[in-house]
Amino acid sequence: MNFDCDNCNVHITDSGLSGYALSETVGWIYLSDITNNNGGGTLSGYAWGENMGWIKFNPTNGGVIINSSGEFTGSALGENIGWIIFGGDYKVKTDWRPRSARPACNNSSDDDGDGKTDYPADPGCSSLEDADETDAVAASSGGGGSSPPEAFDAPKAPESGFRILVNNGAIETDSRKVTLILIGGSNTKTVWISENSQFPENFQASYNSSLPQISISFTLSEGEGAKTVYAKFCTQWGRCSEVVSDSIVLIKGPTIVEKITRILKPLVPEFLKPGPSEVKPPEVPIEKLVSKKAPLAFQGKWQLLPSEPIREFVLAPLPKAIRNLAQKFPTLEKTFEETGIVKITDVVKLKTVKLTLPGLTERVGLPTAKVANLSLSAKRQLPTEIVFAKTGGELIDFNLALSVTEKGEPQEKISTISGKPLQLVVKPGKPVRGVKGYVVFKSKVSQPTSLELPSNSLLASVIFANPVFAKVQEQPVRVEEKLVLLEFEYTDPDGDGIYTAEIQAPVVEGEYEIITVMDFEDPELGAKEIRLITVVDPEGYIYEKSGDKETRVPGAIVSLYYLYLNSETKQYELWPAKEYQQENPQTTDVRGTYSFLVPEGYYYLKVEAPGYLVYDGKPFEVKEGSGIHINIELKTKYWWLKIVDWKTILLAVVIILLLYNFYRDKIRERLVRLKNL
Amino acid sequence: MNKSKPTLIIILILLVGNVFFGVKYFVVQKKLGQTRAALETQKTNDKVLEFTKLFVDEVLKAKTEVDFETRLKLENAVRNLEDEKILTQWQKFIDSRTEAGVQEEVKDLLEILLSKIKIQ
Numbered sequence: 001m002n003f004d005c006d007n008c009n010v011h012i013t014d015s016g017l018s019g020y021a022l023s024e025t026v027g028w029i030y031l032s033d034i035t036n037n038n039g040g041g042t043l044s045g046y047a048w049g050e051n052m053g054w055i056k057f058n059p060t061n062g063g064v065i066i067n068s069s070g071e072f073t074g075s076a077l078g079e080n081i082g083w084i085i086f087g088g089d090y091k092v093k094t095d096w097r098p099r100s101a102r103p104a105c106n107n108s109s110d111d112d113g114d115g116k117t118d119y120p121a122d123p124g125c126s127s128l129e130d131a132d133e134t135d136a137v138a139a140s141s142g143g144g145g146s147s148p149p150e151a152f153d154a155p156k157a158p159e160s161g162f163r164i165l166v167n168n169g170a171i172e173t174d175s176r177k178v179t180l181i182l183i184g185g186s187n188t189k190t191v192w193i194s195e196n197s198q199f200p201e202n203f204q205a206s207y208n209s210s211l212p213q214i215s216i217s218f219t220l221s222e223g224e225g226a227k228t229v230y231a232k233f234c235t236q237w238g239r240c241s242e243v244v245s246d247s248i249v250l251i252k253g254p255t256i257v258e259k260i261t262r263i264l265k266p267l268v269p270e271f272l273k274p275g276p277s278e279v280k281p282p283e284v285p286i287e288k289l290v291s292k293k294a295p296l297a298f299q300g301k302w303q304l305l306p307s308e309p310i311r312e313f314v315l316a317p318l319p320k321a322i323r324n325l326a327q328k329f330p331t332l333e334k335t336f337e338e339t340g341i342v343k344i345t346d347v348v349k350l351k352t353v354k355l356t357l358p359g360l361t362e363r364v365g366l367p368t369a370k371v372a373n374l375s376l377s378a379k380r381q382l383p384t385e386i387v388f389a390k391t392g393g394e395l396i397d398f399n400l401a402l403s404v405t406e407k408g409e410p411q412e413k414i415s416t417i418s419g420k421p422l423q424l425v426v427k428p429g430k431p432v433r434g435v436k437g438y439v440v441f442k443s444k445v446s447q448p449t450s451l452e453l454p455s456n457s458l459l460a461s462v463i464f465a466n467p468v469f470a471k472v473q474e475q476p477v478r479v480e481e482k483l484v485l486l487e488f489e490y491t492d493p494d495g496d497g498i499y500t501a502e503i504q505a506p507v508v509e510g511e512y513e514i515i516t517v518m519d520f521e522d523p524e525l526g527a528k529e530i531r532l533i534t535v536v537d538p539e540g541y542i543y544e545k546s547g548d549k550e551t552r553v554p555g556a557i558v559s560l561y562y563l564y565l566n567s568e569t570k571q572y573e574l575w576p577a578k579e580y581q582q583e584n585p586q587t588t589d590v591r592g593t594y595s596f597l598v599p600e601g602y603y604y605l606k607v608e609a610p611g612y613l614v615y616d617g618k619p620f621e622v623k624e625g626s627g628i629h630i631n632i633e634l635k636t637k638y639w640w641l642k643i644v645d646w647k648t649i650l651l652a653v654v655i656i657l658l659l660y661n662f663y664r665d666k667i668r669e670r671l672v673r674l675k676n677l
Numbered sequence: 678m679n680k681s682k683p684t685l686i687i688i689l690i691l692l693v694g695n696v697f698f699g700v701k702y703f704v705v706q707k708k709l710g711q712t713r714a715a716l717e718t719q720k721t722n723d724k725v726l727e728f729t730k731l732f733v734d735e736v737l738k739a740k741t742e743v744d745f746e747t748r749l750k751l752e753n754a755v756r757n758l759e760d761e762k763i764l765t766q767w768q769k770f771i772d773s774r775t776e777a778g779v780q781e782e783v784k785d786l787l788e789i790l791l792s793k794i795k796i797q
Contacts (some may be wrong), residue, residue, distance in 0.1 A: 292746075295772070
């Protein structure tokens with residue numbers, strides 16, 4: 001157990017011990033304020049070891065005493081480690097001595113009974129080492145002494161009083177070595193200096209009283225912090241002044257790196273210097289911020305989230321437009337129920353789920369027909385304020401898809417092929433002054449359709465009898481604000497209230513909007529607009545692949561065959577394109593493009609081009625009438641020639657010639673050998 | 678003349694090296710700054726989410742009074758976010774005196790918490 005380690009700092013006074021002892025096996029032992037000293041060297045009380053628990057210094061049958069030589073003797077008892085013996089080969093020794101072993105002027109007792117104790121309080125003491133406290137005056141008066149009268153004079157104070165200044169009164173220093181300025185009186189002979197007001201080190205410096213002050217060097221004790229230096233000024237007869245002091249804060253001196261940094265700091269540009277560090281306000285303990293009593297919000301009495309708006313939101317029914325749709329189409333309603341689409345929050349499911357519904361033509365039992373040829377009753381059945389798109393001389397209905405917008409509103413959508421004719425049909429609900437249409441560019445990429453709603457005939461769309469697409473026009477379509485590609489008029493030549501228009505689909509692929517504006521005669525109704533999203537797909541093309549590149553093939557003959565179900569043979573026949581205002585077969589132009597807009601059925605494509613192998617495609621099904629625009633790759637007749645280029649052929653020829661040369665050499669050698677034999 | 682040539686070359690190489698490493702240093706410093714910022718955002722996100730979870734679990738889902746220990750934990754968590762706006766809103770929530778008021782403050786608090794989460 002080491003009482004003299006670097007950070008032990010053990011200090012013994014007449015009343016107790018302080019500091020730490022260090023054991024290499026059990027660690028630190030805390031001595032401060034626990035172990036008591038009775039002044040006579042007998043220790044009592046407890047010390048605390050971090051790993052050994054309590055250590056009793058005055059146990060039964062034991063005890064620790066500091067003897068007159070300052071050595072620890074006896075034994076202490078640790079609750080976990082048993083007896084600790086002081087003495088033997090390894091000694092613990094202190095410079096503190098029991099009172100009985102100290103001189104009379106340093107034993108904390110009034111030996112001469114004059115009410116004054118020890119040096120310097122007792123005038124009978126000339127120093128701490130003085131073994132007699134008896135007053136010299138009393139002694140001289142009694143027995144006659146040899147001391148002169150001035151021996152009993154107190155030290156004379158200078159005008160400014162006795163003073164000590166550390167580093168001329170500086171507040172802090174980074175060096176342990178300091179300069180003390182001492183200002184004493186005219187009869188000052190010695191100065192006691194110490195960091196302890198009791199002056200235990202007995203350090204004295206001689207004082208030259210002919211000078212107003214003297215300076216001496218002094219080394220402060222180790223460790224940072226406030227240091228106080230005490231001084232008392234004494235005459236040659238040992239009479240001393242009151243103790244004076246001065247304090248200074250010892251701070252850690254700069255390291256070499258810090259010194260270099262200090263030198264270089266002015267050279268560093270401003271922008272590279274770190275910003276000022278934030279001064280944080282002193283932290284208040286969290287326990288003080290949180291009250292013991294729970295605030296009202298935490299008492300569990302209230303509903304923290306409003307239940308009514310949540311209930312309204314969660315249980316709100318489907319939007320009216322979608323409900324109308326479901327009511328008109330029982331199968332859709334049933335599907336909604338089975339898949340749990342009953343609330344407004346379920347609308348989002350429609351964006352991911354694709355529903356396939358049976359065609360309505362079968363249900364309603366109405367044939368596909370041209371608008372002009374429809375009977376009066378069929379025309380009456382035609383739903384109002386819905387735009388229908390047809391092509392192929394009104395014989396092909398476009399696949400009308402339903403998409404749900406971000407706002408949960410249903411939207412019409414069709415797909416066509418660039419540049420193809422498009423017939424638009426609309427029946428206003430009330431008499432109109434005119435119907436106008438606009439083709440507006442929307443985006444380059446089309447949005448996905450959420451709900452496919454087949455309508456393979458115009459009349460199949462009776463599900464839209466309740467107009468859900470027409471909206472009151474809030475502001476007119478302004479050509480200058482939108483990218484309006486085409487402006488056209490709907491006409492009603494036969495006056496049956498059904499307006500038609502024929503336009504060409506835009507050539508550039510992308511998503512467009514056909515806005516139909518109905519200008520009602522009734523001023524109260526104003527104008528209504530219907531928006532039809534039109535996705536324009538590019539035409540199909542015929543190409544030949546060379547490496548990673550595609551080369552379009554002009555002059556290729558593309559023939560479309562369809563499965564003629566009415567014939568007895570049920571074989572594929574050339575599709576009668578003329579009935580649908582188109583051509584079949586088609587000859588590709590320089591762009592190698594072709595396309596067909598066809599009604600539903602089974603089809604296959606055949607492509608012939610000079611210098612290429614004939615392409616005979618596999619049959620495929622077209623549902624609900626849409627465009628055929630597949631990109632087809634043709635293979636050249638001599639495709640294998642492309643695998644080997646002229647360099648490979650040349651290399652092969654060289655290798656063959658070499659091999660032939662070797663072969664001939666061998667034959668020659670054999671012949672020579674035979675001749676020799 | 679012969680001696681000065683290699684010296685010149687060495688000086689040139691050192692100069693080029695200095696410029697190269699100097700540029701490299703600034704580029705790396707910039708990247709370091711970006712990474713630190715990203716890390717800080719991530720840390721903030723984590724802390725906000727942690728507090729939000731604690732708030733939902735211990736306060737919104739609480740059936741009885743929230744005990745002192747939990748309130749201490751919440752107070753520590755909210756202060757640990759080091760966000761003045763959240764702390765102010767939290768204080769408003771705690772100081773609410775009516776049920777309608779507390780509901781408003783809860784909504785605002787949740788809104789602020791969610792707005793603090795940054796998605797990169």
